Amino acid sequence: MIEIKNLHANVEGKEILQGINLKVNAGEIHAIMGPNGSGKSTLANVLAGHEGYEVTEGSVSFNGKDLLDMAPEDRAREGLFLAFQYPVEIPGISNATFLQTALNEIRKYNGQPELSPKEFLDLIKEKSEILNMDSSLLSRAVNQGFSGGEKKRNEILQMLTINPKLAILDETDSGLDIDALKIVSQGVNAFRSDDNAVIVVTHYQRLLDYIVPDFVHVLFHGKIIKSGNKDLALELEEKGYDWLTKGSLETQNV
Amino acid sequence: MPEENKNNEMKVVEDLTQSEYKWGFVTDIEEEEFPIGLNEEIIRKISAKKEEPEWMTEWRLKAFRYWKTMEEPHWGKVKFPKIDYQALRYFAAPKQKPQYESLDEVDPELLETFEKLGIPLEEQKVLAGVAVDAVFDSVSVATTFQETLAEKGIIFCPISEAIKNYPDLVKKYMGSVVPYTDNYYAALNSAVFSDGSFAYIPKGVRCPMELSTYFRINAINTGQFERTLIIADDDSYVSYLEGCTAPMRDENQLHAAVVELIALENAEIKYSTVQNWYPGDKDGKGGIYNLVTKRGACRGNNSKISWTQVETGSAVTWKYPGCILQGDNSVGEFYSVAVTNNHQQADTGTKMIHIGKNTKSTIISKGISAGKSDNSYRGLVKVTKNATGARNFSQCDSMLMGNQCGAHTFPYLEIDNDTAIVEHEATTSKVSEDQIFYLNQRGIATEDAVNMIVNGFCKEVFKELPMEFAVEAQKLLAISLEGSVG
Numbered sequence: 001m002i003e004i005k006n007l008h009a010n011v012e013g014k015e016i017l018q019g020i021n022l023k024v025n026a027g028e029i030h031a032i033m034g035p036n037g038s039g040k041s042t043l044a045n046v047l048a049g050h051e052g053y054e055v056t057e058g059s060v061s062f063n064g065k066d067l068l069d070m071a072p073e074d075r076a077r078e079g080l081f082l083a084f085q086y087p088v089e090i091p092g093i094s095n096a097t098f099l100q101t102a103l104n105e106i107r108k109y110n111g112q113p114e115l116s117p118k119e120f121l122d123l124i125k126e127k128s129e130i131l132n133m134d135s136s137l138l139s140r141a142v143n144q145g146f147s148g149g150e151k152k153r154n155e156i157l158q159m160l161t162i163n164p165k166l167a168i169l170d171e172t173d174s175g176l177d178i179d180a181l182k183i184v185s186q187g188v189n190a191f192r193s194d195d196n197a198v199i200v201v202t203h204y205q206r207l208l209d210y211i212v213p214d215f216v217h218v219l220f221h222g223k224i225i226k227s228g229n230k231d232l233a234l235e236l237e238e239k240g241y242d243w244l245t246k247g248s249l250e251t252q253n254v
Numbered sequence: 255m256p257e258e259n260k261n262n263e264m265k266v267v268e269d270l271t272q273s274e275y276k277w278g279f280v281t282d283i284e285e286e287e288f289p290i291g292l293n294e295e296i297i298r299k300i301s302a303k304k305e306e307p308e309w310m311t312e313w314r315l316k317a318f319r320y321w322k323t324m325e326e327p328h329w330g331k332v333k334f335p336k337i338d339y340q341a342l343r344y345f346a347a348p349k350q351k352p353q354y355e356s357l358d359e360v361d362p363e364l365l366e367t368f369e370k371l372g373i374p375l376e377e378q379k380v381l382a383g384v385a386v387d388a389v390f391d392s393v394s395v396a397t398t399f400q401e402t403l404a405e406k407g408i409i410f411c412p413i414s415e416a417i418k419n420y421p422d423l424v425k426k427y428m429g430s431v432v433p434y435t436d437n438y439y440a441a442l443n444s445a446v447f448s449d450g451s452f453a454y455i456p457k458g459v460r461c462p463m464e465l466s467t468y469f470r471i472n473a474i475n476t477g478q479f480e481r482t483l484i485i486a487d488d489d490s491y492v493s494y495l496e497g498c499t500a501p502m503r504d505e506n507q508l509h510a511a512v513v514e515l516i517a518l519e520n521a522e523i524k525y526s527t528v529q530n531w532y533p534g535d536k537d538g539k540g541g542i543y544n545l546v547t548k549r550g551a552c553r554g555n556n557s558k559i560s561w562t563q564v565e566t567g568s569a570v571t572w573k574y575p576g577c578i579l580q581g582d583n584s585v586g587e588f589y590s591v592a593v594t595n596n597h598q599q600a601d602t603g604t605k606m607i608h609i610g611k612n613t614k615s616t617i618i619s620k621g622i623s624a625g626k627s628d629n630s631y632r633g634l635v636k637v638t639k640n641a642t643g644a645r646n647f648s649q650c651d652s653m654l655m656g657n658q659c660g661a662h663t664f665p666y667l668e669i670d671n672d673t674a675i676v677e678h679e680a681t682t683s684k685v686s687e688d689q690i691f692y693l694n695q696r697g698i699a700t701e702d703a704v705n706m707i708v709n710g711f712c713k714e715v716f717k718e719l720p721m722e723f724a725v726e727a728q729k730l731l732a733i734s735l736e737g738s739v740g
Contacts, residue, residue, distance in 0.1 A: 048695050051687065072694035081695075088692045092710025101706070102696035109697065141710065158696065 001026050001166055001197045002047075002067070007058035008222075009046045016042045018222035019058070024166070027194040031208055031233060032201045034219035035241045040201045041085060043219070044170040048082040049075050063165065076102075077109035079165030083155040083172050090142035095154065098142045099124065099161055106162060127160040131187050148175040156187040167191065168199045173207040185210030205237035220245050288345040294318065297445055300345050304414045304449075307421060317434035317444030324438045330601040331630045331662060332570045334543060337508055344446045344479075402462065408492075409454040410465055413481050416452035423454055427485055431514040431551045431578070439510040440547045447481035447512070455490040455521075464720055466495040480511040486521035488554060493524040495723055507532075509568075511546045519554030519581070524562070526719055530730050531567035536625075538597025541569025548575035549605075552584035552613075560587040561604065562718045564727040566734040569598060574632065576605030579613035579641075586615040589715040591727070593734045594627030594659070603633035603664075608644040608674070617648040620712050623659035624735055630662040637674040644674040652682045653711050655704075655735070683711075705732045 002024045009017040016039045024030050034040050046053045047060065049072035060067040067075060090098060104114040115123065128135060131153050143151050152172050159167050169188070173181055188211050192198060200211055208216075208230065216232040217224045218241070226232065226244055236244075288296060297318050301311040326337070403410050409420060417424050434444035455461050486492050496513075509531070515523050525548075534541025544567075550559035561575040571594075577586025588604035606615035615635065623629040629652065637644045652661035663680050685707050693703035709716070709728055716724045 048691075050691055071699075072691060073697050073699045076695050076697040084692065084695075088686070088688045090689060090693070090707060090710055092713035093706055098693075098696070098706070101702075102693075102698055105699075105702075106697040162696070 001028075001063065003061045004047075005059045005061075007043075007046070007060060008056045009042060010054045010056055011042065011052060015056070016053075016222050017046065020219075020222070020224060022217065022224065024197045024199060026165075026197055028215065029192065029198045029200065029211065029213045031211075031213035031216045031230075032199060032219055033203070033205075033216060033233065033236060035245065036203070038219045039222040040203075040219055041170055042222075044082055044085075044168050044199075044201050047075075047168060048072060048080065073105070074109075076164075077106045081159050081162060081164035081167045083152075083159055083167065083169045085170040085172075085174065087143045087146075087151045087155055089144045089146075091144055093142050094139050095142050096121075096124065096138040099138075099158060102158070103162055124157075124161055127157055130160060130190050131157055131183055133157060149177065149180040152176055152184055153180065153187075156184050156191075160187060160191055163191075164196065166197050166199070168201065170201045171203060172200075173202055173204060181207065182210060205233045208233045218244055287343055290343050291340045292318075292342070292344055292446065296344055300446060300448070303345065304417075306414075306417055309421075309425065310417050313429070313434075314445050314447075317441050318446075320434055321438065321441035321445055324441055326438055330572050331628065331632075331664075332572055332599040332601050334570050334599075337543070339442070342508065345448060406459050406462065407456040408459060408461055409452065411452055413447075413450045413452040413483060416483070420452075420454070423485065424452070424483070427514065427516055428481075428483055429514075431516060431549050432512050432547050437547060439545045440512050443479045443481060443510050443512045443547070447479045450481040450483075450511070452482070453484045453492060453494065455486045455492045457487045458489045459487075460490065461492040464493045464495050466497070478507070478509045478511070480509075480513075482511070482513040483516075484514070484523060484525070485516045486518060486523050486557075488519040488521060490518075491522045493526070493720060495526050495528075495720060497528040497530075497723070497726070507542045509542055509544050509546065511548075513546070513548040513575075515550030515559055517550065517552050517554060517557035517559050517581075517584075520556045521554060522558040522560075523550060524560045525550070525575070526723055527561075527563040527565075528719075528723055528727050528730065529563065529565045529567050529571075530734075532569075533567050533596065533598045533734075534569040536596045538569070538626075541598070542567065543570045544568040544573065545570070546573040548573060549578065550576070550586070551578045552581050552586060552610075554584070555581040555610070556583045557581050558585040558587070560585075560589070560718070562587075562589040562715065563591070563602075564712075564715070564719070564723075564730065565590070565592040565600060565602060566730045568600075571598075571600040571602055574603050574605050574634075576607065576634075577615065578607045578609065579615065579644075580609045581613075582610040583612045583614075584610055585613070587718075588615075588617045588619070588633075589718045590619045591622070591712045591715045591731070592620070592629055592631075593622045593731060594624070594629045595734055596625040596627060598625075598627040600628070601630040601632055603631045605634040606636070606646060608635075608637040608641040608646070610641060612643040612645075613641060614644070615646045617646070617650070618714050619648075619650045620715055621650070621652045621661055622655070622708060622711070622731075622735070623652065623661050624655035626658045628660045628662070630664060632664040632666075634666040634668070635676055635678075636668040637671050637676070639670045641671050642673050644671060644676075646674070646676045648676075648678045650678075650680045651711070652680075653708070654682065654684050704735065708735060 004020050004022040007017050007020040020043060032040055055068055100120050107114055133153055172184060213230050216228050216230060218226040288299060294315060297314050301314055432440050434441045453465055484494060515525060517523050531542035531544060552559055559577045565571050579586050586606050592600045592602050594600050604617055617633055619631045621629040621631055631650045635646045650663050654661055661682055665678050667676055669676060685704055689707055690700055690703045708731060716727060719727055
C-alpha cells in the first residue's frame, strides 16, 4: 500500500522527520505513538502534501506511484485520506455540498461516473447512521459551529463516504469523550477491509482498545525508535515513554 | 513559511489574477454620432433628437447650468486621471431606429451581439419569463413582453418613450429622489441622459415577471448616461434586474447613470445588479469608470426597497445605492458583493436615511480584493430626530487574496434619536492556506477550492439574487478571481 523510505522533512528550516522507514500493507492497521513534538502530525501532513513542509530526503511509494511527486488533490484522488486533527471551517458552504463535490472530483479522476444527488444522499445517509450523526449536520456549513466531537465525527463520515485506500487519522481521539470515542472507532472498524489500510496517529493507548492495531510504532525525535504489536501500546501505557526515549538518547549520544 | 513556498504562493496569485476579460468585442453597427463636446446646443440637439417636450429640454438645460457651477468631487478612495468632459461625445444611437413586429426583423448582427452577451431573447421569452428591455448603447431596440405587462397595467418602456407618453408620471417623479443638484455626476446625467428604463407598477399589482435590462457600452468615446425610474404604487411589487458587460478597448469610458426608485404605501421594490464592465487590463490600462447615483425612496408606510449588487467589473466603481426611509415602518436593505482584482478600485456602500418611525435597515457588504486592487466599503446610517424606534444592522466583511491589495471600511453613523438601535460588525479575513489544504486533501483542486471558499463567503448576498442571476454571479466571480489564491 505505502512504503516510506528514509523520509526527512523540514519545517521552517528545522528538521522534524529524520529518516522514517515504514511499510504498510493492505488490510493492516498501524498505530503511530510518541510524545508531543516527536513528529507524528508532521508525518501525517507530509504524506498528505501540506505545503508548509519541505521534504529533503527519502521516498514514498503509494500503490507503486511516487507520492511525493503528486499535488495534494491528486494524492487524495489516488486514495490517500487524512482525518485532520483540527478540521477547518468553510463558512457558507454546506457540509453536503462540500462532500458531494469532493466525492465526485475523486470519482471523475478515477474514471467513475459522478453520483446523482439522489445516489449521494442515499450513500451519505447510510454512512451517517453508522456514526449516529444527526442529518442536520449535513446542511450546516462545513465544521462551522460544530463541537469538537462533531468535527471529528464529520472527518470519519467523510472517510466512510470517500472510502479511500489509505486513511491516516491524525489524533482523531483528542478531545473526545468516551462515548464519542466509541462511535468514531465504530466508524473506523466499519471502514477497515482487506483492501484498505489505516494509520492511526495517537498520543494515548485508549483509542487502541477500540481500534486494535496490527503494529505499533513509537516515534521520537523524528525517527521510529521501536516497533511491535498491540502489546507495545499497553506497555507504553503502563511505563510511559521515558524508558524508550532515554534509551534512544543514550544510543544517540554513544 | 519557507521562502520557496512564499514564492510559490506569489506565483499562484499572479497566475490567478491574470485571467483576461472574456467578454471583449466590438460590434460593427452604423452609429449616428454627435460632435464631441458639451454645450447648450448639444443638449438641445439631444432633446430634439428624442422629440422631447419643452419642459424636458428646460430641465436638462437647468441641470447643465447647475453642473457648470459645480466641481468634480475627489473624496472617494479612488484615483483616476482627470476626465475631459469636452472630449466626450454625448450622443450615439444605432442609425436604423427599429419598430419591429418580431425579432426576425432585427438586424442579425445586433442579435448576434446579444447572443455573445448571453441574452438569448427568444429563449428568455420561452424559458425564463423575463421581459428584456435591451439598451444597445443609447436607444432601446428590443422590448418584449409588453402585452403581458400591459394587461396588468404595468408600464415598462424606454424612458424616452415615457417622457412622451406618460409625462405626468415622469414630471412628478423624475429628479424627486436624485435631484440634479445632488452631485456632480447626477447633474451631468440630468443634462445629457441618453436613455434608460422606466417602470410603473399600478396599485395592488404584483409584477408577474422579473423586469430586466442589459446595458452595453459600444461606441468609442461615448459617455454612457443611463437614466432609470421605477415607481411602485400602493400595495405593488416589482423585481428589477440590471446586468451588463462591455467590449474591451483601451480608452477609459465614463458611465454616470442615475437610478431612482419610489415605493409608495406597502409597496416593495427589489433591484438587483450584476455588473461586469471591462475592468482594464492587468496593468490597469483602460476600463470603465462607473460613477453612478442610485437611490430609492420608501415614501409610503410599510414600504420596502432592497438593493442587491454584485460588482466584479469596471476600473473604478464609485457608488452608494441608498434608501430614504420616509414612511413609517419602511424597510431598506443593501446586499453587496464587490470584487476587485489587478488595478481595479471600488469605493462602494450605501446610505440608509431613517426618517419615519420604526424604520429598519440591513446592510450586508462583502468585499473581495485580489491583485493590486483597492476595495473600500463606505456606508452612512443616519437616524433623524423624529425617527423613533429606528433599527439598523450592518455587517461588512472583507476578504483579501495575496498581500498586494487593500480593503478598507468607512462606516459613518449619524444618530439624532436616542431610541435608535444601530449595530455594526466588520471582519477582515484571508482565504487561508489551511482551508485550501483541507479542500485539496478532499480531492478538490486549488482553483475550485478558492471558488468554493469565496462563494461561501458571499452566500448571504447571493441568496438574495433571483435564481438565474445567482448562477451568473457565481460564474462571474469565478472568472474575475481565476487564479487569485492568497
